[in-house]
Amino acid sequence: MRYWLMKSEPGNYSIDDLKRDGKTDWTGVRNYQARNFMHKEMKVGDLALFYHSNAEPSGVVGLMKVSGEARPDRFQFDKKSDYYDEKATREEPIWFCTEVAFVEKFAGVVSLADLRANPKLAKMEILRKGSRLSVTPSTKDEIKEVLKMAGAIFKL
């Protein structure tokens, strides 16, 4: 079992959207490293923090669970989509998404400043200077700590 942090701009897709939908395909990842995490390393049952980027404030807002293995991201074939990729074919897709399911929305945002202020999270990938990856691996201890900070109901 592995642990992750996944970013989304709430204007694009928020924790409330996931709560409403119950589950969703995590589409739109167009970075090879992030893709490889989803395609090769993420497994059904893994846990992931939901992070709002470009938000007020930016930070961790909830928890989700990987509910479906990586499959081709349908938007790479959709000419009308911002995520269209002319080099991708049905036979040889380039971009993949996993399916994630809603677990919990936290009572409040654990902001980036909160994360930075916690020495136990000093090694978290998201806190690295210049870190921009939208899907990053985390650790059980880090997730546990964030859940604690959030006053989460879910117990690890």
Next chain:
DNA sequence: GCCAACGTTGGC
């Protein structure tokens, strides 16, 4: 394979 130019992310 190098690297300059350009594009993107995302905090502030």
Next chain:
DNA sequence: GCCAACGTTGGC
């Protein structure tokens, strides 16, 4: 809106 810190592209 600014800009640091990347990632990608393409000429050579």
